[in-house]
Amino acid sequence: MPRTYRRVKGLEEEIFRLKEEGKTNREIRELYGLSEKQMKNLITRHNRREEKKAMGILPRRPGCPPKGALGIQSFT
Numbered sequence: 001m002p003r004t005y006r007r008v009k010g011l012e013e014e015i016f017r018l019k020e021e022g023k024t025n026r027e028i029r030e031l032y033g034l035s036e037k038q039m040k041n042l043i044t045r046h047n048r049r050e051e052k053k054a055m056g057i058l059p060r061r062p063g064c065p066p067k068g069a070l071g072i073q074s075f076t
């Protein structure tokens with residue numbers, strides 16, 4: 001029985017490598033024990049991140065507010 005994953009972000013790189021090799025979403029889901037919803041959400045989040053990168057929007061680091069937020073001033 002395949003392991004069920006709760007945090008699939010760590011598998012993202014491997015999942016997209018398998019997709020490039022020609023595996024279907026169903027085959028990948030069954031391999032890792034993911035639900036259909038987990039797989040759809042993973043692909044949606046990945047595509048959204050890639051679109052932002054293509055537009056030149058840099059990803060934020062978790063826990064680090066953007067400059068100027070909350071009264072933080074940048075001294076450049």
